[in-house]
Amino acid sequence: MPLLEVNGVNLSFGGLRAIQNLSFEVEDQEIVSLIGPNGAGKSTALNVLTGIYPPDSGEIRYRGTSLLGLKPHAITALGVARTFQTLRVFLNLSVIENVMTGAYCHSHSSLLATALRLPSWRREEMRIRSLAEKNLAFFGDRLMGYRHDQPAYSLSYANRRRLEIARAMTTGATLLLLDEPAAGMNPNESAEMTELIGKLRDEAGYTILLIEHDMNVVGNISDRVIALDYGQKIAEGTFESVTSDPKVIEAYLGHQTGGEA
C-alpha cells in the first residue's frame, strides 16, 4: 500500500479550476518532486493535502486513512507535516520554542499537571525539549547552542527555512511536504539543502513530497518527478523523462511555432 494516495482530486475557486483530476501516489521512503511553472497549482495541491482547502471532489488517503474532512491539525497528528513557501515561522518565539510547538499533537500533559508542574509534566517537557534539540542538531551547527534561545526573527532567511523543517519534523510526521525549501537560497545553500533532504530520507527515514523550482535540487534527489500545468498532471516519471517531455517543455517555455522565438 502506498503511503499517500491522491485520487481524482478537483478544486476550483469560483470559475478558476485550480486543480483538475489530480491523481498520484507516494511510496514509503520515497522522494517525489512536484514541478511546474508558476501558478500551476503546486502549492494549492499541498494546501489540499494538509486540509487548508477542502477539495470539491476526489479522495486523499494516508496509510489507507482518508484525510477528507479532517482539520489541518488532525492531518498533522496523523503524520503529514509541511513547510511554507512564504516562511511562516513564529517570529517572536525563540528558536527552540518554535520547534517545540510542533510537539503539541503528541504531548498530553493536563492543565492541572502543567499548573502544578507535576513530575509527569516535567518528564514530558524534557522529552519535547530533547526531541527539539535533536531535530535542530540535524542541521549541524547552523541552529545550535547559543541560537536556541534567540527569537526567530533574528535568524537569516536560510536558517528560517531550516527552522521550519525542524518544526515539521517535531510533529512526529513521517511524510514531509516541503514547499520550495531552496527558494531564495544561494547555490551553496541550495546544494546544502539538497544534501539535507537526502539525509532526511536516508538517515531519518522520512518520506518527502517536494515542490521546487531549482532543477539542480530536483534532479539530484528525486526518485520520481510529477509535472503540473493549469492544475493538471501533464507528466510523471524519472527526472530525465519528465524534463524531456515535450508537454513539460511547452508548459515552461510556451507553445513554440516555427519562426517565432
Next chain:
Amino acid sequence: MPSDPSENGKTTPEKGAGTEPPRIGTDEWVAQVASRKRQTRGFSGWLAMRWERIPLGWRFGMVLSLLILIPLATNTQAFLDLLGISNNAFIVRTATRFLVFALLAIGLNVVVGYAGLLDLGYVAFYGIAGYLYAYLSSDFVRIGSLGIDGLHVPALLSIPLIIAVTAMVGWLIGTISLRLSGDYLAIVTLGFGQVFVQLVLTSTRVRVPWQDRPVNFTRGPNGINRLDDVTLFGYTFESTIQYYYLFLVLLVLVYIGVRHLNFSRVGRAWRSIREDELAAEVMGAPTGRLKILAFVIGAGIAALAGSVDAAWQGNVVPVPRYSVLTLINLYAMVVLGGIGSLTGVVIGAFIFTVLPEVLRSSAVAGVLFYGAGLIGLYFLLKPFKRYALILIGTVSSGFLLKFLVLTLLPGLHTGLPEPGSILNQAVQSWLVIPADYKLVGNVVTGLSALVLLLTILARQRPRLFYPLLGISIYMLAFSWETRLALEPSATRILIVGATLVVLMIVRPHGLLGKPEVRVV
C-alpha cells in the same frame, strides 16, 4: 514582581568570562542585536541590571514579602503620622482593590495577551460570578412554595460551582465567537457585555409562568446587598485585612499557575496562534479548542475574583462595577503593563488602582502634577543649564507680567479666595489671577491644551519652541491653579487619560512588554 525572563533560558556554557565578544558582522554578532539594544545605560539601567541578577525565586519572595507587609507597615504610628491620617483603612482598601484587579487583569491577559483574542466582554464574567455569589449567599432568593428563604451555600461549595458555571458561559461565548475573527470578535463580545449589564438593569419586573406577580430578578441599578462573608474550614473572613490576605493567596496561586501554563505546550500553542494562526493549526495545534480554552480559563479566573470580591464588598451593583468603565480600566492595565507579560500586568493593575486614588486629594495631585512636569521637562530639555534657564525665564517673566499688571491695571489681579497649600501659593505668586478666575480659567484651560500641542509641533524650531514652551508652562500652571486643582474628580480622569495617550506613544508595547516583530 519579578520580570519574566524566557524561563527556559539555560545559561549558555560557552559564554564564560574568558570568551571574546563576537566579531562585528558575524552571525553571532547579528544574533545578539536584540540583547545589545536592550542594554540600558544610566542609573535606571544599572538598577534594572542589578534586579535581573537576583535569582527569580528571590525576586518573587521580595515582592511577596513587601505585599504581606503593606497592611502591617502602614498601620504603624510613624507611618500614620507621616501622612497625617488616623488609620490605614483606606490604604488597605485600595491595596485589596489592587489585588482584585491584578487577578482580573491576569485572567484578561490569558485571553488577550496569550491567545491574542480581543475579548471586550470579559467584565461580564466578573459580573456573572458576582451575581451568582449574591444568589447563592444572601437572603435574596426566596421561593415561598419551596420553603426557600434565602440561600446560604458554604463558600467552599459555592465558589467552585460559580467558577464552573462561569467557565461554561465562557465556553459558550468562545464557541459562538469562534466563527468571528479580530475586530468582529471584539464587537460581539462587547455586545455580550452590554447585554449582561442591560439585562441586570432591566430585569426587575419579569413575568414568569409559574407566578402571578412579576419577579424582580436583579433589583436593577440598586443591586443586591447583605451578602455572606466567605467562610473556609470554619474561619470567616470579615475585615478588609482578612480579605486582603485571602486575595493575596489567590493572586499568588493564580500567578504561578498561569505562569506555568505559559511555559508549557498550551502556552506555546497560544503564543503561536497569536503569531500565525494558520501555521499553528498546520503544525498540529487544534486552534479552535485552544482559543475556547483561553476563554474558559479567563472566565474562570474572572469568576474566582468576582465571587470573592462580591463577598468582600458585601454587595453587587451593575454600574459602574460591571460596566464598560471597568473593562476599559482592565485593558489599560494589561496594555500599559505590557501585553503578555504577567509581571507587567500586575504592575499595570497597581498603577491604575493607586494612581486615581492618589489623585483624589488635590494637594497630592498638585505635587504629582508639578513634580511630573518638572521631571518631564528635565528630560526634554537636558542639559541642566538649558532646563534651569527656561524655568527661571518663565517664572521671572511671570513676575514681570504680574508687576506690570499691578502697576498699570490695578484691580485686575485679585488672587484666589482660597489659595490652597504652600505649593499652590508659591505657584500663584507669579500668576495674574483676575476676579472672574473661573471663566478665564475655562478659556485658558482649553487654550493651554492647544498651545501645548503647538509647542510639541514646533519642537524642531528653537526660536518658536522655547517661547511657546514658556507660554504653555505659564498657561498650564494657570489652568491648574484656577480650574484643575478645584475639580479633582474630573481632573484625575483627565490625567489618567493623558497618561494613557503619552505612555502608549512612548512605549506602545507597554512597560514590560517586548516589542514584537511583524512582517508587513
Next chain:
Amino acid sequence: METFFSLLPQTLVNGLTLGSVYALIALGYSMVYGILKLLNFAHGDIYMIGAYLGYGVFIMFFTEQGALIPTALIIVLMLVVAMTGAGVISIVVERFAYRPLRYAPRIAPLISALGVSFILQNMVQITVSPRPLSYGSDTLIPRNAIFELGDLRIHASRLLVIGAAMIFMLFLTYFVRQTRLGRAMRAVSTDLDGAAMMGVDVNQVIVLTFFIGAALAGAGGVLVGIVFFSLRHTMGFLAGLKGFTAAVVGGIGSMPGAVLGGLLLGLAEAFTSVYLSATYKDVVAFVMLIFILLVKPSGLMGKPLLQKV
C-alpha cells in the same frame, strides 16, 4: 393588531430619525476603520463636542431678548460651527494620539483612543459644565410646527434631522465616488502602503477622512440636540457604542453598510420601545448585533476577507 397598525407610521418616523443620527456617527467609524483599521473609540466624544459647539452658537444668538437672527440661519450656523470644530479637533487628535502609533501593535491606538475619550469628556466637564444643558424645547423649532399626513403627525425637527442626514450622505457619496480626493481615499482604504507608493499623499487622505467623519458626527450631535434637547458630557459614550454597532452590523469599512446599519439599529430601537418596552431597547440593539454577526460574520454589506496561504 389595530394598535399595531396605528402606531406603525409614527414608529417608522421615530426609528428613521434615530437611525439617521446613528448612521452619521457610524459613517465616521466606518471610514476611519476602512483606512487605518483603527477602532476610533473617541469618535463618540467628537459627536458630543459637536453638540456642545452647537450649544455655544445657540446661546450666542439666543439671548433673553430672543433670537438675534432668523432661526433657520442659527441652525445652519450651529451645524457649520459644530462640523468644522469637530473636524478640527478630530484632526488634532489624529495628529497627536494616533499618527505616532500608526505602526504600533494594533491595541496601542485603541488604548490611546480611550485616553483621548477620557480627556475630551473631562475637558468639557471642567471647562463647560458637569450638568446637562439644553437647546430648549421650544426655542429653535416651535412645538406646534407639525406636519400632518392623515393620522401621521411629524414634528418639523424630525424632518430636519432625516433631511439633513440624507443631504450629508448624498454629498459624501458624490465626494467619494466622483472626486479625485475621493478616489485617493478609496485607494488608501484598499492598500495604504500601495497607495503611498503610487504617489497618493496618505497623510492628507487620512486627515481628510478624520475631518469628514468627525464633521458628520458633529452634525449628528447638533441634530440630536435639536430633537431630544438634552446634552451631557457623557452622551458620547453610548452614542459612540451604538454608532460602532451600526458600523459593524452594516459591515465595517463599507459606507452604504454604515448607513444601512444605522437605520436598522434606529428602527429596531424604535420598534422595541413601542411594541415591547423602552427598557429593553439597548438589549435589543446588542442582541441584534450578535445575531447578525453570527449569521453574516462580516456584516450585512462587508466583504469577507480572503486568506492567502
